[in-house]
Amino acid sequence: MAKKRRDAAVVGIYEWPKRVDPSVSAMQIKAASIRRALEDAGLDWKDIDAIYDAGDGEGGGGLGLAAYLGVRPTVIDTTQVGGSSYEFQAAHALRDIAAGKADVAVLSYGSKAATQRIPIGTGGRGVGGNWQGNMEIPYGATLISNYAMVATRHMHQYGTTSEQLAEISVATRAHAMRNPEAVQAMADLQFVGVNEITVDDVLNSRMIADPLHLLECCMVSDGGGAAIIVSGDVAKKTKKKPVWILGSGEATSYRTNDGDITVSAGAQSAPIAFGEADVKPKDVDIAMIYDSFSITVAVCLEDLGFCKKGEVGDYVKGGVLRWDKKGAPALNTDGGGLSSNHPGMRGLFLLLESVRQLRGESTSQVPNAKLAVAHGNGGLLGATHTGGTVILAAD
Amino acid sequence: MPNRPQPQFPELDSQPFWEGAKNGELRYQTCDDCKEVVFYPRAHCTKCGSGKTTWRTSKGTGTIYTYSVVRQNRSPAFADLGAYAVAYVDVDEGFRMLTNIVGVDDPTKQIKVGMKVKVEFEKQDSGEYPIPVFRPA
Structure with missing residues (x-):
């Protein structure tokens, strides 16, 4: 691997542990998470x-x-671009820190989507x-039906099956069952079965918007958290080993008259990020990919370059996405948005679990994890x- | 009659489309300069940025590009519809529109990608604008 960029690192993280929590406001979740993330880093409020901020939180x-x-x-x-806001914000923090505009950047998130019973999907x-x-x-195109139309088209173009997409839900649930906070989340949100699931379980769950079943859909939870991103100089004195941000990419996509709906904005953002970081998808140990629905992961695995467009059905077979299996990144x-935490904008948690893995702190720890996306x-x-x-990347 | 949400006005880009719908016309735009088909409606060409576009009327035939059958929608206008199909239809003049597929007994079984469809203008209890939907041709 080429010499890594050392401009900015994540040095403090905190994830709000409860997924149903009537006792706090979103702003209280944000402030308390920032305090805990600063403690994790060994930094102070005044730093x-x-x-x-993505505009979440009351006022x-x-x-x-x-x-x-x-x-x-x-x-x-x-920056507010939906659930990926925190990847964009991390990119901007890297840019701002590298430009000398800041030393200690704070990303935070708070949401009461479960308590307020917001029907997101x-x-x-x-x-x-x-x-x-x-x-x-x-x-009447519900949020989920937009994703479902991508799945229908993917199946039509490439022969992808529901059995194959279900592998994503199965692997994610296996990880959730190893994460006590995710287990509690599923219990608090009254999941029908708080246990590992099979492909058949997914296919036998009720259809929400064809071809997506209930167990291919993320939960709606409360939650939030914070991440502290600092300059290389500040990272020298933090409590834990820094996790460096090597590169980032941003893109948008939308309906066009002749576009391929199975290609996401990730096909544009990922090559920019991998190029800046000077690493390849095959080098990646940990893939934290926004699992709003099974199809989101499927399409993004292709667009990030882990497999070719149209081949994700074969790629995910046999449980290769599990933390303890070879053949693909974990x-x-x-436990993902499917089985651990989805208060509406999950992007922050993708960064937090990446950091836990690269620190060696995950509940499904991949041995010697060095690189995450x-x-x-x-x-x-x-x-x-x-x-x-x-x-x-790990230090 | 169905009770779908109506388009809301004033909204300057889409108003000519919906005035067309009142007359049973499925309208779209083309660019005067580069001939690009522009859809959804707007006051510029999405390919070259030109401000000169012309409204045209489609024959209203097309092909289903993709679809999904919605089994659950918690908004009141749709909660009582039962399972209904949303779809992108590639209209023959070269634009792709979000719509609903109607006129099938069981949308979960009788709709396919690639199916030929034609427009119809469905009157609504909710207001004066009929909604262009498609049924198998």
Whole structure:
């Protein structure tokens, strides 16, 4: 591997442990998570000089969060591109730190999606009144149905099957059962069975939007967390070994008149990130890929270059995505959005579990994990969406 | 009659499309300069940026590019519909639109990618704009 970039590193993380928590607000989750992530890093509240915020939290955002925290950052970034916001924010923190604009950057997230019973996947798609909404709202295309239409087309073009897509849910659940917080999450959210699942279990779960079954859909939880990203100089004095950000890529994609719906924005963002990091997909130990639905992972595995377009069905066979199997990087070793944590924008957790793996702290620890990719997909796969790819490496 | 959400106005890009729907016309735009088909509606060409476009009327025939049958929608306008099919239809003049497929007894079994379909304008209890949907041709 070529000499690694040493501009910015993740040095502090915290994931809110409860997935149903009526006792706190989203802003309280954010502030408390920042405090715990700073403790993890061995840094202080007053060290914060850059905040990145996706507008989550009651009265937060670019105007509200710094005021709530009581800090005076000199970089205020309000990137909001859906669930991948945190990959974009990590990219911007790397850029801002490398440019000398900041030394201690804070990403945070808080959500009460479970307590507030927000039907993220099956609710209406807001109101019309804009150029896009007026052409879509009358048709009742739920969030999940957009992803489902990608799956239908993938099956049509490549012969991909539900049995193959189910492998993603099965591997992810196996990881969740090793993560006590994920087990508690599934119990608190009243999952029908808090246990490992089989391909048949997935296929026998009820259809939500053909061809996607219930067990191919992420949960709706409360939750949040924080990550502290610092300059190389600051990383020399933090408590734990830094996890370096080697490269990043950003892209957006959307419905076009003649596009291939099975290709996501990741096909554009990933080569940029891998190129900047000067590493190859085959070097990756840990793949943290936004598992809103099984098909999201399937498409992104292809677009990130782990296998060729159309071949993911064969690629995922035989449980190769499990933490203890060879043949592919370990997928979503925390249990993912499918089985551990999905409060609406999961992108932050992709970074957090990448860091745990590269520190040796995961509950499904891959021995000697050196390189991780966190890939967020925000918005609606198949329609307007974003892809953010971040490559992280152990010290 | 169905009770789907209506488009909301004022909305300057899509208004001519929906005025066309009131007259039973499925409208789209082409660029005067580079001839690109522009859809969804807007005031510029998405290929060359030109501000000169012309509204045209489609014959209303096309092919299903992909679809999904929605089994669960918690928004009131759709909660009582039962399973219904959303789809992208490649309309023959060269634009891909989100729509619903109607006119089949069992959408979970009778809809296929590649199926030929034709437009119809479904009147709504919810307001004055009929919604263009497609049924097997």
